[in-house]
Amino acid sequence: MGRPGATEMLFAAMRAQGERLALQQGDLRLSYREALHEVALRAERLRSAGCRRVAIALDNGIDWALWDLAALQAGLVCVPLPGFFSAAQQAHVLDSAGVDTLIIDDSTCFRPAGFGVTEGGIAQRHVDHPLTLPAGTVKITYTSGSTGQPKGVCLDAAAQMAVAGSLWQASRSCAIERHLCVLPLATLLENIAGLYTPLLSGAAVDLIPMADIGLSGATGFDVQRFLAVLQRSQPNSLILLPQLLLMLVAAVERGAALPASLRFIAVGGGRVSPGLLQRADALGLPVFEGYGLSECASVVCLNTPEQRRIGTVGRPLPHADVRIGPGGEVLVRGARMLGYLGEAGAADDWLDSGDLGHFEDDFLVLHGRSKHQFVTAYGRNVNPEWVEAELVQQLPIAQAWLHGEALPANVAVLVPRGPGLSDDMLAAAVATVNRELPDYARVHHWLRADEPFSAANGLATPNGRLRRAALLDRYRGAIDRRITAATL
Structure with missing residues (x-):
């Protein structure tokens, strides 16, 4: 479970919030006390069923959050299964990670993979000789498929909580009380920054199914539906991909109204045009660009209300050290993966991000990818x-x-x-x-x-x-x- 205390830090923070609202999905609302009770029940169900590696194949919602937290509390390996992966890629995730338990509403499509339904949406199968994981692994997050077979990134609890804690400190001046999850929780960015960070800070997390948000697949986005959700939710914070921000800015420029509640709109997952950020500034939108990668447990650098410079991805967060290598490579040390699934862990503390960049007054400026891989406006690696x-x-x-x-x-x-x-x-x-x-x-x-x-x-x-x-x-x-x- 990572270094001692990493997981307990999150649950202790949640226990301190008592009856404050923790999770909401439409009319369903759970206080922190109620959420912890549900997490404990689900953790015991996972233990009793003999689960070891648990994949979550649910849409955004309270159930996704509770099962993820339950796996963390039970000390099991959680494997988020992205809905935007192809069927072949999803099968690869389940097999390569040695998943024996699947949390899903309808497991019929996974029966060919050997999963049989027990009760309450838990489907299980027997897995012979799963790959050995690095010690401390509690999450395997898969890249969005830079090749035909996505790679599994093994993370411990300490790395995830270090990032969540840094993000809480970075946005603390905004006094965020309500976060709306816009991206799929199966993406590490929303999982850590949109779930763990708000729960560490005592904020409420608004969880809405992807279709209701306006997102479909990896590229479909109904901006009018999204605007209606914003008005209903009245969130203080959001996480957007560059293309989503572009469409939101364009809608506001055409006269669409945004809730006055917004205090922190984080944008990342791909290159953001400085011109777009300037347009957002002109509209008074509180947009802050950041940078991260799954291998470093998500966010590494972030602009903040106190330290912001358009054209950069911000300064390194407290948990991370960043330097520029001799060829211009961005190297990162701090919270980082234990290793890729099925590969030996890296011997060097410094991780080559695959990006090129330089610093301007401690603000990181990115030039582009060091290899041919590109990142779409929706944050997908290709x-x-x-x-x-x-x-x-x-x-x-x-x-x-x-x-x-x-x-x-x-x-x-x-x-x-x-x-x-x-x-x-x-x-x-x-x-x-x-x-x-x-x-x-x-x-x-x-x-x-x-x-x-x-x-x-x-x-x-x-x-x-x-x-x-x-x-x-x-x-x-x-x-x-x-x-x-x-x-x-």
Whole structure:
């Protein structure tokens, strides 16, 4: 369970709140005392059932929060199962993590994986020889799929509570009394910053199913439904992804009203345009950009009301040390993973984040990813080489380049295998690939290349590897026009 006291810190803070409102979902309200009672009952059910590794496959709601806290209290390994993963990726999570217990409303879709329903939504199966986990692991959180198979990040309680405690201190001046969970609780950011942090501080957490919030899949967002939720909830704090913030700002610029209760809107999960933050400033929105990664138990740096600089991701939080490596790599030490599932733990205390950056007066400025992986405007990691490899397996497609950095939709530039291939044939090939991909990695729009990618035109190396910067320079305008046309 991590270092002694890490888990108890959270539950002691909750016990001190007594009858204050802790969790709400519509008309259902639980005080801190009632929530702790429910957590204790569920923890005992998990122990009695002989559970060891528990996956939660629920929509956002009070049940998700209670089961997560129950697993933590029982000292079991919790594995949040993202609803935006494809069926194949979800199966990979369950198998690779050695999950023997599944918390779900309807387990019929998981019966092929061997889960049988007992009572109260607990489905179980026998797992022979699960992978050995690093000592202290209480959560395995999976990346959003930078490759076809997401990687499991093993975390102890101490790392999670260190981040939650730092976030509480960073936002303390805002006197947050009510947080609205907007992102799926299966994402580590909302799990820690949107559940543990408010509960540490004595705030109430408003939990609403994703469809009611206005989110569907990894990219669908109904801003009008979201605005209505904000008016009903009257929250003090939110966590948004860049694309959600963009749509919210645009709606307010068109005259939409926001509740005066908002005091702290955190934004992260992908690159945020300084121009967007300036637009939010002009509207009086309290937006604070941050930066983190699952391998460091979520948030590492954050702008705050006292220390804020647009164009940066803020200063390191108290639990984290950040430095810049000799090649410009952002290195992090402090709260960090115990290791990747199935791999040896890192020997070095410093973790290479995979990002490039520099400091300005202790504020971290990010330049971009050190590898080809990009992060969409919805905060999903995508390795374009994975998708490109699937595309060129289709007979009509000779070459493919996928771009989606900070965009609401992924755009592919395709080179057909012959001049006679029609757009319909290319569209059918793309559709075939998309059926096997999670929605955040799909090709949402595509363009026909005006010539093959070659060393002669500077769009590929002599051995055929894509020159991605050159491709972006060549097709940036066409991509921007396609995205703009799609949003009109």
